Amino acid sequence: MAAGSPAASLTGVVLVHGTLITDALYMPFARKLCRLLGVPVHCYNRRGRGGSSAQPACYGASTEVADLAAVLRETGSSDVVAHSYGGFVALQTARTVPIRRMVTYDAAVSLSGNLTKRWRPELERSVAAGQLDDAWAHLVQGLETAGPVSRLPLGALRMLSILSARTGLGAEMRELLPTAVAEMRAVLDADAELDHFADMTTPTLMLSGGWSPAYFAETGRQLAAAVPAIELAVVAGQLHEGPIRPGNRLALTAARFLLGGTGSIPPAAARRRRLRMGR
Numbered sequence: 001m002a003a004g005s006p007a008a009s010l011t012g013v014v015l016v017h018g019t020l021i022t023d024a025l026y027m028p029f030a031r032k033l034c035r036l037l038g039v040p041v042h043c044y045n046r047r048g049r050g051g052s053s054a055q056p057a058c059y060g061a062s063t064e065v066a067d068l069a070a071v072l073r074e075t076g077s078s079d080v081v082a083h084s085y086g087g088f089v090a091l092q093t094a095r096t097v098p099i100r101r102m103v104t105y106d107a108a109v110s111l112s113g114n115l116t117k118r119w120r121p122e123l124e125r126s127v128a129a130g131q132l133d134d135a136w137a138h139l140v141q142g143l144e145t146a147g148p149v150s151r152l153p154l155g156a157l158r159m160l161s162i163l164s165a166r167t168g169l170g171a172e173m174r175e176l177l178p179t180a181v182a183e184m185r186a187v188l189d190a191d192a193e194l195d196h197f198a199d200m201t202t203p204t205l206m207l208s209g210g211w212s213p214a215y216f217a218e219t220g221r222q223l224a225a226a227v228p229a230i231e232l233a234v235v236a237g238q239l240h241e242g243p244i245r246p247g248n249r250l251a252l253t254a255a256r257f258l259l260g261g262t263g264s265i266p267p268a269a270a271r272r273r274r275l276r277m278g279r
Contacts (some may be wrong), residue, residue: 012077018084022050032251048179064089094202103254106216110191133161194226205257209238
């Protein structure tokens with residue numbers, strides 16, 4: 001980046017992943033951001049997966065905040081892009097840790113108890129009993145993050161869990177269900193009021209998918225109305241898993257904001273985009 005450009009102080013980006021998955025699924029998205037921004041994009045596995053440390057007995061939001069702060073420090077990164085539970089982590093971190101600019105997508109933030117009804121006690125009981133198909137069904141139905149699939153009866157969702165466990169990704173998600181219990185509890189334990197974010201100064205773009213559960217966008221609207229540093233944009237045609245799906249739209253939207261809202265993408269990246277559009 002040339003000195004004096006809108007993103008002259010952008011030194012790198014840390015990408016924070018969501019629940020039930022690892023950083024591996026975000027690599028294509030990270031590579032797109034890297035090409036568009038011209039700086040390193042760092043992915044890391046949060047606690048309980050991919051060779052990272054296990055979630056400690058005292059696990060909570062403060063655990064994730066300390067971890068993200070350490071990754072920012074060790075990589076020398078200035079900015080954050082985060083998805084779902086990762087968005088919760090990023091917003092909690094920005095309240096106490098300097099972050100230059102930040103983009104979240106479907107951030108799982110609980111405001112005034114609005115996510116309490118998403119919590120299914122049956123999820124925790126099923127995980128404790130080793131009934132992972134039941135646990136997966138309760139998680140999907142409670143959070144509604146799987147689109148129309150989330151509205152299927154529990155019996156049908158259990159069958160889908162059994163079938164998906166035959167795939168590598170499905171099996172990995174089942175193994176990560178215990179971490180999801182702890183992460184959901186962390187979100188509810190950190191339930192906040194709007195004024196808790198009043199002092200946040202990090203310019204933040206909260207994105208939500210047009211086909212994502214409506215409560216994500218509603219949380220973003222409330223925060224954007226109350227906190228001057230936050231703005232909301234709904235991206236039409238995007239599902240909750242948008243950052244791990246093919247396509248360039250989310251990466252371009254995030255890159256423009258991180259570049260200072262000018263939309264000026266490095267020339268090489270802009271040429272690649274024109275070539276792709278011309279095919």
